[in-house]
Amino acid sequence: MLIVMDPQATDEQLKKVREAVEALGFRAEPIPGQQRTAIGVLGNQGYVDDSSIRELPGVRECIHVTKPYKMVSRDFHPDPTLVRIGGHLIGQGLAPVLMAGPCSIESESQMLRAASEVKAAGAHILRGGAFKPRTGPHSFQGLGEEGLKYLRLAGDEVSMPVITEVMRIEQLDLVCRYADVLQIGARNMQNFDLLKEVGKLKKPVLLKRGMSATLEEFLGAAEYIVAEGNDQLILCERGIRTFERATRNTLDLSVVPLLHEMSHLPLIVDPSHATGKRSLVPVMAKAALVAGAQGLMIEVHPEPEKALCDGAQSLTGEGFARLVQEMQGLLRYLGF
Numbered sequence: 170m171l172i173v174m175d176p177q178a179t180d181e182q183l184k185k186v187r188e189a190v191e192a193l194g195f196r197a198e199p200i201p202g203q204q205r206t207a208i209g210v211l212g213n214q215g216y217v218d219d220s221s222i223r224e225l226p227g228v229r230e231c232i233h234v235t236k237p238y239k240m241v242s243r244d245f246h247p248d249p250t251l252v253r254i255g256g257h258l259i260g261q262g263l264a265p266v267l268m269a270g271p272c273s274i275e276s277e278s279q280m281l282r283a284a285s286e287v288k289a290a291g292a293h294i295l296r297g298g299a300f301k302p303r304t305g306p307h308s309f310q311g312l313g314e315e316g317l318k319y320l321r322l323a324g325d326e327v328s329m330p331v332i333t334e335v336m337r338i339e340q341l342d343l344v345c346r347y348a349d350v351l352q353i354g355a356r357n358m359q360n361f362d363l364l365k366e367v368g369k370l371k372k373p374v375l376l377k378r379g380m381s382a383t384l385e386e387f388l389g390a391a392e393y394i395v396a397e398g399n400d401q402l403i404l405c406e407r408g409i410r411t412f413e414r415a416t417r418n419t420l421d422l423s424v425v426p427l428l429h430e431m432s433h434l435p436l437i438v439d440p441s442h443a444t445g446k447r448s449l450v451p452v453m454a455k456a457a458l459v460a461g462a463q464g465l466m467i468e469v470h471p472e473p474e475k476a477l478c479d480g481a482q483s484l485t486g487e488g489f490a491r492l493v494q495e496m497q498g499l500l501r502y503l504g505f
């Protein structure tokens with residue numbers, strides 16, 4: 170439930186409302202806004218009887234929230250959340266951030282080369298997978314800790330923060346030792362136990378939309394992380410499964426402005442997994458910025474034809490540099 174206070178409500182009236190909420194056994198979270206102050210009621214499992222609250226002085230209305238998410242919603246938190254990764258701030262209204270690097274970490278030299286190419290082109294955050302969620306068990310599963318070492322080394326070499334996927338709770342300690350940002354992949358979007366654990370950490374998290382997840386499910390998953398105390402969360406649209414097989418997935422770009430209406434969290438777009446096709450990545454990357462994304466995640470490999478994973482959708486270093494160049498005019502047009 171959301172309790173909206175009169176704009177003139179006094180601190181004393183706010184205090185009384187908080188006490189009334191706590192007397193019901195729930196948590197009261199003040200949500201200061203520019204026009205009004207509201208109080209979010211947290212911890213209830215079902216409908217809250219508001220009879221002891223709605224008549225209190227200073228209360229304008231009680232809004233019952235029936236959605237499975239609250240803390241990530243715009244209603245509960247009107248101002249955009251800013252996520253800090255190294256020296257970069259990511260959030261609605263800020264210049265888009267570029268995450269780039271190979272799908273999977275394959276060797277020290279591959280990672281060092283990828284890092285220097287994407288850094289030179291203008292990327293901000295280096296990506297690379299050490300634990301790969303592959304569709305079949307016979308495909309390359311990632312180098313594990315050896316890969317994490319190469320990722321960290323390459324990131325340090327070019328002074329870039331690094332992001333990598335964590336698939337299981339048991340991997341968290343290890344991955345946290347090497348990574349600046351934890352990625353939860355599409356296939357794990359509803360691994361609620363994992364979401365709760367990353368919610369307890371003080372590390373930024375990138376949550377990818379599940380391939381058949383509705384926005385309600387996506388935000389419900391995000392809520393698991395934020396409800397545990399970690400608000401350093403970025404959402405990522407990476408394409409959804411539809412009847413169309415000509416592209417790997419269907420890039421659902423209309424969710425970018427819609428998620429901004431629904432949530433205060435930053436949202437980035439991954440045009441690589443969304444299209445599966447190198448030739449489509451640059452134009453869809455630009456389309457994502459026009460739609461209002463706070464950043465992009467793009468797969469870049471020094472030699473895509475030799476990649477152990479997702480070569481067909483990976484840009485070369487040169488292709489990525491060209492894209493970043495092309496984006497400059499667009500970013501100016503968008504006011505960044």
Ligand code: PEP
Nearest residue numbers: 298354355356377407442
């Ligand atoms: C990835 O980014 O490496 C990845 C596996 O993506 P997704 O979870 O979106 O399929």
Ligand code: MN
Nearest residue numbers: 272468478479
């Ligand atoms: Mn990939």
